[in-house]
Amino acid sequence: MGAELNQKLFSAADNLRSKMDASEYKNYLLGLIFYKYLSDKLLQKVVELADMSLEEYDTQEKQTELYRELLSDEESKKDLIATLVDTLGYDIEPEYLFGVLTEQAKKNVFQLNELNKAFIQLSTEYVQFNGLFDDVDLQSKKLGSDDQQRNVTITEVIKKLNDVDVLGHDGDVIGDAYEFLISQFASEAGKKAGEFYTPHMVSDMMAQIVALGQEEKKLFSVFDPTMGSGSLMLNVRNYLTYPNNVKYHGQELNTTTYNLAKMNLILHGVDGEDMNLRNGDTLNRDWPMDEPYTFDSVVMNPPYSAKWSADDTFMDDSRFNRYGKLAPKSKADFAFLLHGYYHLKETGTMAIVLPHGVLFRGAAEGVIRKKLLEDGSIYAVIGMPANLFFGTSIPTTVIILKKNRTARDVLFIDASNDFIKGKNQNKLSEENIEKIIATYKERKDVEKYAHVASFDEIKENDYNLNIPRYVDTFEEEEPIDLAVVGAEIKELRKEKKVLEASLFETISSLQFGAENKEWIKGALEVFEHDE
Structure with a gap:
């Protein structure tokens, strides 16, 4: 079809x-x-x-x-x-x-x-x-x-x-x-x-994760503050027991894309009273302010490292005021993350796609990341393959956040090497997704793939969450057998001799005119010299 x-x-x-x-x-x-x-x-x-x-x-x-x-x-x-x-x-x-x-x-x-x-x-x-x-x-x-x-x-x-x-x-x-x-x-x-489309398989993975443990809820709410075409929100219902009892809350800055999301929800049979969508700027003014303003799940694929005002007045904004610093003007990644996290219910799960820089960049971002880790807010970090998204080839990370955790450990999954190579775009297979989800549920170490890092381990790494620090995917190269290589070289030299002899014979027997005499003479001399 x-x-x-x-x-x-x-x-x-x-x-x-x-x-x-x-x-x-x-x-x-x-x-x-x-x-x-x-x-x-x-x-x-x-x-x-x-x-x-x-x-x-x-x-x-x-x-x-x-x-x-x-x-x-x-x-x-x-x-x-x-x-x-x-x-x-x-x-x-x-x-x-x-x-x-x-x-x-x-x-x-x-x-x-x-x-x-x-x-x-x-x-x-x-x-x-x-x-x-x-x-x-x-x-x-x-x-x-x-x-x-x-x-x-x-x-x-x-x-x-x-x-x-x-x-x-x-x-x-x-x-x-x-x-x-x-x-x-x-x-x-x-x-x-x-900019406003999350590839289906990535969207599917995020939907499964945010639905985990909440599948049986009679009423379910999902929020996407950078909703694009709305497909990320819609995917969540595929993993719920009561898919028709979902309330969709979404915001989008681009009017054309906002209209696209509205069409998409209507096409999926979502009733008018079940959608609460806004065409506006997510970071500059908080929304929604009225009840309900927290949700069972938050899913986001914001524009990567976008610019924002980072005005000092935001230090009084309840979305950002607990973290000591504002996301830098040139990189709004953490502003988007904190906005989504603020709107997450105490019992909910959030999944956000961001560039890898958020895992290790210092300065203000380092301060925000440290506070999130101290609070136990970061539940898992999943490294995705490069070239999955339209318009950018960079590898991305999906960060999973939860509230009210007593533990402060973080599950790291390095899924960056599991993909199907495409001509223009790499893709994730169902098996790739199943492996991520199974590992996420198990929450155990898997050699060269996953590691549960304790808070002390993260602290020792100075709150740097760069995945290779926690998951070692280094593959030792096979030792080279020089005797085998030597034998192969000998064999190749033998073959070369046979080919040259055959070529010498062919050139010697050629009929040629005076104009090619010099060229033929030179070619034969080369062979004789090699001999």
Whole structure:
């Protein structure tokens, strides 16, 4: 299914690739896929509400016909729309359905304005879609210099996207589509595209860890203060017994990405009342301030070593005031970590991805790290392979934090050598993840892989958490047998002699003209000299 989705996206992207870069056209593709999802979901709901079977109404055409029929009667129309709004949270008029627009596109009578009206209707009538389609700029000159050209461009894209099975897709459509679009075009989209996406396997590992020991909670809350596309938060529910009872709290600075996260949660069937999302700056002003402001799990993949104001007034901020120093202006890594940690429940678990520098850099970061270690806040440090993330090849570390611990030991796992090598990107296999999780649960020493360091050991290392200090992965090289090497050299010399003799014979027997006489003479002299 993944390969099929990727192929269709690649094909749809063809119509936009020459016109704009990947960081722009992904907005069109993802916005249109999202609109198709809303449209297809509505038709499926209509069949269900009419007490019909999806086996019988197995095409968009049949489903649309049924929808029009039910709307033709004023009485049933009122009831149907009220029920759709009540169950789905929205309705779409038949002429604006994605399938209907596609049919027009196939007959070349599609009008861009119709799609625009559809977006406006959803965005203005239903608060949850407010601003969600702003980045699908149908008037952009990049789509074409006039309305007709723009119409042609979107017509082609719609026709291709209509084949994507958004309801039957096994997994995370926006996430999968997004991951594909970034990986496929990472070189042209550059770092920007990868900033807000955590590769699926890393996300999966973090989700398993923060859910451990909390799987049976009847109500569960997850917080991601740098949520990007929202997939990191969504993954957590895969490891809970009551996945439908999760409250999602997230914040994102980039408006386009914030909208993407909202789409992603809606695509995953998350109800409006179960999501509390904010478009804003995580560090400059604390959020959430109102109850609930602590959560069962915190997951984060913040921008690495970003700049922030580090203003002195933050020393009075309850997120940072216990640690003696503020994270430096040029590296906000610890500011993000402390922000997330502040919002963690006493019984919760936090997982954050950061560059390795946070483990050993000195000055203010050293002061903060020492305080965290003295409090027993750092539970585990996992070293990840290099080149896992889009847009950066650096190796990263996943730090696990907990509150209220009496012990102050730290589990170190060096998973940096366990990965599948890819052409552009390294990947983690399921076995790689299972090994990390099993080691994390066991919390015991594993030769060349894991070590539980006591607080005294960490203190002796001057609170430096650089993984090689605790996990020795050094492999001794096999001793070289010089007698074997000598024998191999003798054998090679023998072979060389045989080849040279054969070459000498070949050159000697060549017919050549006067112009090549000198060259042949020189070549033969070389062989004679070697002899």
